[in-house]
Amino acid sequence: MRTVCLLAAWALAPGWAAPPAAIELPAPALEGGLTLRQALRERKSHRAYSPKKLPRQMLSNVLWAAYGVNRPAEGGRTAPSAHNWQVIDVYVALEEGLFLYDARGHRLVLVNAADVRDLTSTQEFTRDAPLNLVYVARMEKMTASPEDSQEDLLAWASMEAGAVSQNVSLACAAERLATVVRAGVQRPAFAKAARLAPTHRILLAQTIGYPR
Numbered sequence: 001m002r003t004v005c006l007l008a009a010w011a012l013a014p015g016w017a018a019p020p021a022a023i024e025l026p027a028p029a030l031e032g033g034l035t036l037r038q039a040l041r042e043r044k045s046h047r048a049y050s051p052k053k054l055p056r057q058m059l060s061n062v063l064w065a066a067y068g069v070n071r072p073a074e075g076g077r078t079a080p081s082a083h084n085w086q087v088i089d090v091y092v093a094l095e096e097g098l099f100l101y102d103a104r105g106h107r108l109v110l111v112n113a114a115d116v117r118d119l120t121s122t123q124e125f126t127r128d129a130p131l132n133l134v135y136v137a138r139m140e141k142m143t144a145s146p147e148d149s150q151e152d153l154l155a156w157a158s159m160e161a162g163a164v165s166q167n168v169s170l171a172c173a174a175e176r177l178a179t180v181v182r183a184g185v186q187r188p189a190f191a192k193a194a195r196l197a198p199t200h201r202i203l204l205a206q207t208i209g210y211p212r
């Protein structure tokens, strides 16, 4: 009885709200921002972030640039993919919880209601940032032929993640956002929080926010 009362008190506490099972993103803005050449001039790694949250529209723009569907008729994506296997899952770590980016639905699907942003990183400066992305390869989607070694497959998945991260870097530069690509992830802890399968491989993470 006491536990029930405590839980009820917690649920009714001001500011508490369960994260939704899915967050529908607004359509990405397909115009605006800096030009490609201006963005290339501005691209750099940032390591000082403001805790200010990103508006949903900005989240939408960044995720669509990352790995959104840009050719709906054939399901084509903004980043290239070996054999078009599309092996990269984009995990989205926000204060509200950990989500998976559903590119076809252009929405976020809840994976874990906890704030796991810390687990996406091994560095202090990421603590303040509102958004961390983690690029995870679903290696089981790669149906290899005998001449493709495991080393080849991992290299191709990593190249796909590299293309996704560069899309994000340029989108951030175009929107005057700060970002840094990171290999440093607390891998076992993040894999547990994201409930990854043994065939899922954490490749890269990327911090995004406003510069401090």
Ligand SMILES: Cc1cc2nc3c(=O)[nH]c(=O)nc-3n(C[C@H](O)[C@H](O)[C@H](O)COP(=O)(O)O)c2cc1C
Binding pocket: 043, 044, 045, 046, 047, 123, 180, 181, 182, 183, 184
């Ligand atoms: C694959 C890869 C992994 C990286 N890992 C980290 C990282 O874990 N932490 C970090 O602060 N920067 C990381 N970086 C960013 C590099 O340190 C940065 O790109 C480099 O110092 C050049 O600086 P610039 O991006 O401003 O040109 C990584 C970059 C790449 C491409």
